[in-house]
Structure formats: structure tokens, C-alpha cells
Amino acid sequence: MARIPFNVSAKTARLIGRENVSNLEGALIELIKNTYDADAKKCVVYYESSTDRLFIIDNGTGMNKDVIINNWMTIGNSTKKESVYTKSGRVNTGEKGIGRFALDRISEKCRMLTVSKEERFEWLVNWENFDSSEMITDTYADLNDISENIPEFLSDLNNQFLLNMLKIDFTGTGTCFVLENLRDQWNDAVIERVKSSLQKLLPPMENNAFQLFFFLKDTTERDARILPDLLNEYDYKLHFEVDNLGECTIQIHRNEFFFGAQFEKIMKKAEFSEDDREYFNDKLIIKSGSVYDFLPGVGDEVNIGPFSGDIYFYKLVLQSDNQEKYFYKNFITKRSNFKELSGIKIYRDDFLVRPYGIYGTTGYDWLDLSTRKAESPAAVSSKSGSWRVQANQICGQIRISRLNDNLPDKSSREGIVETKEFKLFRELVVNFIEKLEEDRQYVIRKLDKLYRSTAKGEQALKIAKEELNKYKEEGEKKQNNTYNESDSEKKQSYENFHKAISYQEERIQDLQEEMGLLRTLATTGIVVNTYIHEIKALTTQLNVGVKEAYACLAEDNDIISAEEELKKLRVLKDKFNSWFKVTIDAVEMDKRKRKKENIGNIIQKSIGKWKSVQNNKIDYIYIEKEEIEIRCFPFDFETIVSNLVTNSSTIFKNHKVEKPTIKIEIGRNDDKFYIKYSDNGPGLCTAFKKEPQKILKYGVTDRRNANGEVIGTGMGLWIVDSIIQNYKGHIDLKKNIEEESGFFMDLFFEGREN
Template sequence: MSKVPFNVDAYTAKLIGRENVSKLDGAILELVKNTYDADASICFLYYENETDTLYIGDNGTGMTEEIILKHWMTIGSSSKKIQYKTRKGRIQTGAKGIGRFALDRIADKCELLTVSEEEHLIWDVDWSRFEFGQRITDITADLDPSTKGFDEFLSDVINPNVNKIVDDNFQRTGSIFKLTSLRDKWDKSVVDSIKSNLRTLIPPEFKEVFNVYFFETTTTIEEAAVLQDSDDFAYDYKVHFVAESSGKVTVNIYRDEFDFSDKFDEIMTGAGFENFERDYFQGKPIEKVLSFNEIIGSKENIENTIGDFEGTLYYAKLNATKADREKYYYKDITGRPDIRSIFGGIRIYRDGFRVRPYGDPKSSSSDWLMLAARKNKSPAAISHDTGSWRVNADQMHGSIYISRTNIHLPDQANRQGIVETKEFGLLRLFIEKTIRLFERDRQYVCRLLNRYYDELHPTEDIEKEIKKKLQESQKNEETAKKSNQPPKQSPVIDVKKVSELVDKKDSTIRDLENEIQMLRVLATTGIVTNTYVHEIKDVTHKLNLNIVMAKEAIEYDKDMQSALDYITKASVAREAFTSWFKVTIESVRRDKRRMRKTSVSDLVSKLIESWKESLSPKNIEIIDTMDDVEFKCFPYELESILNNLIANSVASFEKKVSDDKKIFISIISQEDGILIRYSDNGIGLSESYKKNPRRILEPLETDKVTNAGDVIGTGMGMWIINRIVSEYYGAIDLSKNMSSSEGFYIDLVLKNKD
């Protein structure tokens, strides 16, 4: 009987790789992980749009011929299975031996220059050969010695900064892939998605030993750095914990939310804080050393079977009412950046790399700890004496660090999460209980400050007194009615106290209304700015470049004419900035936040002129017709309406093939107000909104998505418009969109408030 060996169709091997690396983002991340495993301190990616080529390089140890043959070219084989620590002591992230198929997912053709201490090698493969009908052993790659250095390998790249980062950091060893015949269209949305994923791939703390750069043709080295410093995270509370396999847990809680300024001693004493707490408001952490079981809070003795792990959690609010700022002495958080779309959620890192999808704001696992459901069960306010305050899910972000040595937390086979073992449930419970420690501390502080505020501002006591007397009066009337007797004299309510209470309530309402109005205009500014963020970066680069070139022309070449030419170009870039500022920042000027009679035609004409400067490079034309009419309004609210509509049109035109891009704006005088008639000849509303276009007026409704299906619109612009129109007793007509095959149409009626 003859022995017949098994073989594998080449396409089957390809399917194995595709099953494990199915998405472009995932393929990129796998290759970046490999660079870390190679003991690299620098990894760079460079996408060259002009040649549709992607380079991925690292200054790691490189590969020898033996490693390439035994491991790189052998499917399922990995040198990391047994020897999982690198020379630098890093715990390697991969061991399945299929990461190289990430190359196949990205491109058909791949050329690799790898330089180790022993050899210079060129490896070349055409993945399109892995098709039906061929056996895996029949497929070959080219592997040859090479005399090429990194400079020669990159001699054709357009961006000189790529060569510079290689010259400065690739001293002796490393590897660079050159990928051509890319499988995906690398448009702006794809590039932005990859950058976003790279930002959270590695925790900020790793910047000291490993950094990642993403270059495009005109990107500088500073712009290419994708990792963010942990110091850049603004927070109100920080919680750092270390859990040891022995059962010992150390938790440090940092308060950074409160600012007592020159009233520090007065507030500490008046609110009733203990003397030892003074340091906790001045940077010293509250340290708690507990057992694992004490954190869990179980009657049974639950041991730490997870192993060693640690984490850092941040609580950060994005806004606070004026009343709360006064009551709780919050620090000023004006201008605090909203990082939720990138760093939102609590992420898990294994040996320094993200374990997806935990904490990913674009996935259902963003709130994998179910903090939102927990909040719904206990919605108590922070100052409530009887309730237990719970944090909102979108106010928490942070990092949990586990390792390959946490053997009871294995990765799923498809690398899309952790197998939900008993230990994974225990990890989730531990983090929730650790968050509870912070919640108790914050509620403790806010309760004391709330009581102190009530002592200084007794309006709540007045309100309680008035309510009590009104209830007594109502009770007297009901008793008298039942007994057919005249009612007893009702308790006397002090008019002065009522007046104080009404004044206080009116002041609070006015403050809240002003805050809401300001938040609307700031939201609109953010929406408009986000529409042009790519162009703004491009203008910034051109401005910086021309200033540097002018300086060098003067200092080194003594060429005043060239310097003047560069300064002229810089001036053009500056003018582009001015046009952005006119559209955005100008709208928050104080005089525009005062209700007054406004010449609508003048206001809108100036706004359109500002937009025309910005839209001219995009070949977008605004055509306007306006009646000469005065209308009593907040000027910035009319600007907010038009800014949101124009920003939506610009986004629509990006998907329009034709260069015919027009916006039509008409201002029509009416007996009791104005009619704003707006339309464009863009692609129009998506089919999902055609039957009921008024859905776009609801908050968070958007049809702005990338080619990958990721939602990129805020869904707030049209909602802001709807709120403004309703406050002018107006109406919105979107009915024409139901029958139109293209273009967007809206009529807005605003009536005089007087």
C-alpha cells in the first residue's frame, strides 16, 4: 500500500489568510505589530498617491534567509511560538504564522528589502499566483542577496521626509516593504480611517520605545507622527490600578476637577473636608491598597486567576452649566477637545497593542462594560443624598493592559476579541468595581460642596417652604369642602422670599438659554471646520513651507527675489486662512449674540462673500437673490442656518462627478417675517430619507458615510436649524425632496417674535 501525502490548493492558503485578515485596517495593523515584534523603535507608512504605492518600513532586527525560509515562507509557522520574548525583552504579539497574509490583503505585488546583521536580502512575491488549480508547493517567491541600501530602495519616493526619517533612524538593520497593485482605492476616507486606527493601536506610554508615522506626499515628520502623548488627555479624574496575581491591588485616584482658588481654606473648612484631604485637591493621589476580593466585594473568597494586569481610566466631562460651575467649583474646561471619536471607550491592550473591538467608538463593543445600562438603573444626580451616582459611558475612556502571559484571556481565532472565559467576566467585574471607587469619591466631594452651596444660597429652602405652605393651603381647602365649613386661614407666604426665588429661577433660565445658544453656534463652527479640515491642513503646510523657504533664501542664498516670491505665496495661504475664519470664528462675535433689527440682505451677502473665497478652489458657485428686509433676530442664528446648509452642500458635491456645482439662496420678505429658500444641485438626499425627509431634522440623523460604510456626519446640523426655526415660530418645508432625483431643497419661514 502506497503512502499518499496531503497537499493544499494555493487558493486555500489564501483563504486562510483572508479569514484571519479580512479588512484593510486589520491588515495594516498586523504588519505594524510585526515591526514591534522585530524590536523596532520606528515604524513608518508612506502612501504615495501619484504612483498608488504603499511603503511600510521599520528599523528592527531584519530577517535572515533562515528565518524567511523556515518561518516567513512556512504557513502557520512562527518563531514566536516558543521564543516569545525579543532581545529587548518585548513580549511578541503574534504566534499564528499568518500575519504575512496581511500583505496579500493589501496588494497583489510585494517587494521587501530586509537587512539583518548577517545579510542584505530582497524578497519578491506576486500574490495573484495564489489561485485555483495550483498546489501551494508550486508557488514560489524570489529571494536573492542584495547590495541595495535603504536610500537606494527608496530612491523613487517623492516625499523627502520619508528618506530623512530613514536616514536618521535606520542605522544598520531594518525592513521596508514596497506594495504595488493595491487592492483598495486609497481615498481620503481610507487614509483617515487607517490613521485613526493607528492612533489607538498603541498606548501613548509606548512613545518612549516605539513610534509610528504615516506619510503622504506632502506630509512633514511632525505631521506624520500619529501617536498622542498621554499628557494631552484632559481629565477631571484619573484612576490608575495595578492588580497582582498574589491578590494585592493598588488603586490611585487623582482629583483634578475642582478649583477653590483663593478660597481654598474657606471652602475646605466650610464644606467639612478633613484636613488630610487638602493634598488630594493639590495633586496627591488617594491611594488604596486592597485585596482582589475586596475590590470585587464578594462574600466568597474570589482569587485573582487572571494574573498580573493594570490600567488607567479617565473621567472627562465636556461641558458644565454655569450653575454647576458655581456650586461645585469646577475648573474651566472651555475648549477641552472632544476625543471620543478616537479615544472614546475603555480599550484593552495586550503586550502594548489594541485588542479590538473593545472601546472602539465605531463598534457595538464601545461600551463593553455596559456602563450605559448601569447608568440607566441608577440615574441619580451627583449631589443626591440617597441615590448612587453612576458615570455616563461616553465620559469614560482609558486603557487596560494585559499580556500574553494572561493565559486565561486567550484571543479569539479571528483576532476580533477575547474568548469570554470566566476570567474575562472577572476582568469586566473588576473594572466596573474599580470605577465604583472613583464614583464614590466624586459623589462624596460633590455632596459636601452642594450642602455648602445651599448654606450660602438658601433659595432651595425658600422653595421648600413655599411648597409646604401651598400644600397646607390646598389641604385646608379640601378639608373645608368635605365638612362644609369655611377653610382655615392659609399660611402666609412672604412676597419678598417669592420674589427672590423667582429672580433666581429667571437668572438660571437666562443663563441656560444663553449657554444653549452659544453651544449651537459653536457646534455649527465645529461642523463647518470639520468639513474643511483636510484643506486647512494643506494650507497650514503650504504656509509653513513657504515661510521656511523664504527664510532660507534670505539667510543662505541672499536671493531676495526668490524670498519675495515665497512670501507672496505665503500671503496667498494666509488669505485662505482669513476666509475660513470669516466663515467660522466671526460668527461667535459678541455683537452677533445680541437680538437686534438686522438687515438680512447685508448679513447674508457678507456671509456668502466669505464662503465664496473658500469655495472657489472647489468650483462651487453661490447664486443669490435677496429682498431688502430688516428682521429682528440674533444675527449669528441666521448665519448658523446658512453655514450648516452650505456645509451639507459641500459634502454632497464631493460625491458629484460633474463640475456643475451650484448653491441657490433666496431671501424673500413676508408680511410677518422672512422666507429663506435654499437649494443645491448636488446628489440630494439618500433614498432612505426620500419618503420622509423630515427625519433629517432629528438629532444624530445623517447619511454622510465613507466608502467603507463608517458614519462621518454628526447628524446635528439640521437639528440645530430646526431648533432655531422653531424659536422664531417658523416652519420648514422639505417636500420637494420627495420627488426630486437630485439636488437638495428646503424652505424656511421665520416669523417676527414681537
């Protein structure tokens, strides 16, 4: 048996260089990362337009001959694999041993000077030689001894400011690349693009451990310094940290509101808590828990690894009426460049991971915030809908490390490998952002309620004054006129008021009916979506049976066998009818009118329909402590039952609950009616156990598929809560905190009994 070696084509260099690094900015970033890994304190990028050359210069440790031959000249071999940390303690940003081939993406020719403590070498390569050679071992670079240091090697540069800087900071060790025959035309647009990319490369930070400069012909050292664009003024700031064990801590800073001298008055009238008083005075809101508390429904072990971040929310437009209503701060700075600054960027060991958060790229909205906004477009003042932030309203950075091998980079250096851990990482960040959204909406709702109550009072006062003036004028008329038409005018005024009020009441009634119908239709969609597999199975059986009957007639002319096949399908008719009763029957015209109904009868009929659909596999216990008869929309209470039963059925199935049981009790407690619903499932997941009220919010769900991806709509219990609010009620979920297993929901509501 012969043993034959692998050969590597010379064109491999092009594959891992020119074709692997997609653009100029990406290639520059790879080379700048190398300067950081060499412990450079300063790195210079200089484009000289008169000679069309590009220079990349650093004052790092340089390379000796052994490193050049065994590492620099060997594909895939890197000293960084053996040592995670540099000599100065930095975490190496690279390890794959292919970053140097980014030089091929920038230019055809490269000349390198590298100065280490022991030696100085000049290294020259023509990347075009890789296209003409057969094997990579047939391609050579030139390596020469040299006596010059970096300032001497670059003495012919046209920028005197840069030359002065080199003489001060670059006389020791370091590396310099001179790139000629550039592959890109360095016009104004490209230069601006490169500068913008370099500004995003380093995260906003206070330390000066690594300084980056971008020089052109006449650029001074001060102007060449690349400083990250900081957002000093913001409405909200979110800071978060996740450690190795998956413990999460988030801090929220409210910075959007200013009440001035009205502070005490607003705290009292808007019913803010004592904690809120401190939060409005710059105390941080702190929340903590494990990743399981922030990732509802995740059953498997989650190992995302450590990371931290800061995210800022900033209103792009400040409307004067909203400023008065919500007491917004009026920031002096107007962020004309917020579009470029926006986006959540990821930094690995202080270097940008493209394309996340980069405006104008496919990775700009990598958290899918725009999709979330489209799915939940509610205003921040909405009473029931969940406000979602837009992708262009936030900016920030997330910091991860090479030490976190659960989130590895792609070989192309364009992004992170889309592993299961990365998807959970993305979901976790979105759930952190949701905490900011919740707090902002909590504040705005209270301020909106205060404003509306004040506005109503002022409006009522205005109307009262107008009426007073009207009757005052009428009294003066009585004194000055011998005839009196007041009785006729009063009658006409009364009739006009009566018509207007009746019209408004009819309009409200129509809107309530329409809203209830939409909720019922949404519930029908949820039910069908939940049981789609069962419904598909019925249609498949129907299809097969019809085909069998047709075959008996068409091929064998066997009428008896065809009839037998069709008889088998009769049982499917009953099953389909059961599904139609649970879904289509809910929107019958008769159920869309408010009328006096017995709630117990509605619930028992709904239970009967569900028993039929579920083939009596679930036991139902119904207890009626007191009869409830109120004016209501029948489909409202059918919708409540359908949503709760659908949730319980899914839980029973997913957790293989033995003897699944649902218990429903109705009655009266003082001035409110109640429906107490419970099941014997495993209960709420960890993420909701401490704060069960979360499950009533729009879009909140713990339903996941086999891949751990969220598939629930998060609408069912939100619809239930909306219905109960319409009946001036509330939902109590406290028992879920107390009990180890089982789900418990107490619904309290009012209703007109006549």
C-alpha cells in the first residue's frame, strides 16, 4: 500500500487572503490586530497619495528570523496558539495563522521591515507570484539583513508630522509594512470609509493602552488620532455582565426625565414608589439571576461563556408636546451622526467583530430589533401593548474574549459561527434590552395616566365655565327682553347633547365588538397553530381514504370495497366537527353581541367542545360556587377558556404528564366575580417563577422547538389579560410562586347584571 502526501496549490494563498477577506476594511483590521498582539502601544496607518502607497507601522516587539521562517512564512502556524496571552498580558486576538494573507487583499507587492531586540530584517513578497506557481513550496519571499530602524527606513515620507512622531516613539522595536500596487483606488470615498471603519474598530474606553492613528499627506498627529465616537448624552443606559457560571447582572440608568420643582408632586400624583424616587435621582436599577431566569423555557444546559456590554437608548426626535407631557430632558447635543453611531457592536478583546452593528451592512440589526418592532408596534404609552425599541434608536458594545471559546469567530473573520450558543447569546441580549423597554414603558404609562387625568379635569372645568357664562348671558337676556325663548333653547341643547352622547356610546360599543372579534380570531389562529399536526393528520387520513375508495372503483369496479373505505371516513367527520366547534363556532354572529349570559354555561359548553377534540384524554373538574349572570360578549369567555386550555394541553403533551387534569371554579368574592383556573402540570419555568406576571405581557413565551428556538406567539395570555381588563378586572398569579408544581390563575372581574 502506497502512502502519498497532500500537496497545496500556490493559489491557496489567494483563497485564504484575497478571497477570504472580503473587503479592504476587513484586511486592514486583521493587520492592525497583529500589531496589538505584538504589544504595540501605537499603530499608524498612512496613505501617501503622491506615491499611491499604504504604510502600516507599529512599535510592537517585532519578529526575529526564527519567528519569520517558522511562523510568519508557515500557513496556519501561529505562536498565538501556544500562548493565549502576550508578554504584556493582553489576550491574543488571533490564532489561526492566516491573518498575514490579508496583505494580499490590499496590494500586489509588500515590503516589510521588522525590528526585534536581536535582529533587523527586510522581507519582500510579490503576491502575484502565487498565481504563476504550481505549488506553494515553489513560491518564495526575499529576506535580507538590514541595519536601519523604522524612522530611517521611512525617511522619504511626505508627512513631516508623522516623521517627527516616528523619531520619538518608533526608534526601538516594531514592524512596518510598505504596500505598493494597491488593489483599491484610494479616492475620497474610500478614505472616508476606511476612517469610519477605524473609528468603530476600538470600543469606547478611557485607557490609552493602544493608540491608533490614520495619517494622510498633511494630517497632524492630533488630528490623526482615532478616537471612538462616544455617546455622552443618553435617555437610558443598560449595563450587563454574564460570568462563567451563567450568573447575570444588569444595571439600568434612567436619564430621560427631569421633574424639577414638581418632583414631589409628580411622585405622589403619579403613584411612583419609594424606589422610583431614588431611580429618578441616578440610583441604578439592578436585576440579577441565572441565564435560566432570562431565557424562558430553556431546558438544556446553557454555556454561553462570559461577556459584558453597555447599550444606550436615545430619542432621535423630541416633540414639544411629549416633552411637556412626559417631562423629557432636552439634551443640548443633537446627534447628527447618530445613524453611524447606532447599532450594537461586538468587540472581541477590544477589537471589532464585523459586521455586527455596522450601519449599511447586513449585520447592522443582527438582533432583529426591527422585526420585534414590526410584531409589536405599540406606542410607549400603550396600556396593553409592549413597546419595542427600534434598531436605529440604540447604540452600544458587547465585549467578549478569545478565552470564550463558546462563541468562536468564523475563519473568514466576518462574524461569529452561528452555533446554538450564539443564538442563545443573541436571545439573552434581546431579553436584557427588554428590561430597559419595560422600565421606560412603566414610567411613561404612569406619566401618561397622570397627564390624561389632569387634562380631563381641565377640560371639565373649561366646559363648566362655558356653561356658566352661557346661563349668565341667558339671565341677562331675561332682564332685557319681554319674551322668553329659553325653554325651547334648553330643550334643543338637551337633545343635541343626548344625540352626541348616544353616538359616542354606539361608537364605543362597535369598537368593543370589533376588538373582541379580533381577539377571538387571534385565539383561533393560536389554537390551529398549536394543533396543526393533529389537524394535518386528519386531512392526511381523509386524503388516503378517498384515494383508496377511488382506486376500488376505477381499477376494480368494486363498489362494496369503496363503500367500506368511505364508511371508515365517517369517524373523521365527527373529529372535524369537534375542531370546527372549538374554532369557527367562536365567531358566530350571535356571540358577537353583548347580552346577559350565564358564565357557567359558556364555560361548560367550551369544556365539552375541548373534551371532544382531546378524545377525553384530559380530566376536567368544574365547580360552581355561585351562579354568574352578567351582560357580556359570549366569545370573550370562550376565548379565555380556549387560551388557557391550549396552554395546559401543550404542557401536558411536552412533559408527558400522567392523568392530566384541569380544574375550573367560578363564584363571587365580595364585589367581584372570579374564575379560578389550575392544572397539574409542572408549573411555570424558572424564568417566570419569581415574576409570574411576566406571562401576561405581549410576546412573552417559553415554547421552544427541538433546536431550542422560540416558537410560541406569546399572545394567548396577553389576550386573556386584555379581556379581563375590559371587565374592570385583574389576574392574580401569586399562587405560582408558592406552589412547587401546577399552574394557577385567578381571574377577577366585574359585570353588569342587567
